[in-house]
Amino acid sequence: MHKLEIKKYKSRDFDYCMEIFELNCPKYFAESEREDCKKYLSSNQDHYLVGLFDKKVVASFGIAELSEKIAAIRWIMINPSFQKKGYGKDLMKYIIKYSIDKKKDTITISTSQHAKTFFEKHGAFIISFEKNGWDEGLHKVNMKIDLNP
Secondary structure, three states, rough: OOOOOOEEEEHHHHHHHHHHHHHOOOOOHHHHHHHHHHHHHHHOOOOOEEEEEEOEEEEEEEEEEEEOEEEEEEEEOHHHHHHHHHHHHHHHHHHHHHHHOOOOEEEEEEEEEHHHHHHHHOOEEEEEEEEEEEEEEEEEEEEEOOOOO
């Protein structure tokens, strides 16, 4: 399997990231989140990265440092053509290593019911559930990964 090259997000990646958002909408993201995603990418203060396959952006994700001990995953998304091929595992390995290197104890995640199993494979567990929290039929699942169990 070809591994993703992970690089820092640049403004020139905006359209590629929005294309990935659109390809994952409405299954993983509510259409009502589109403007929030655009604002986030335009004024990003977090550690936001892209995953490249053959020099093409096929994934993106952010890591926010919420406090000295807590990190959060922001806007993690993969082009559907590259899902279920191990690339998400590459992103999670990066996120977990980055968080450990930054001396974090916890990673928080806000996701939907469609992606919760993916995060569970990486040690996440549910801390709260909100029916229709993102949109009708798209439930909000708040999760966390304890890095020092």
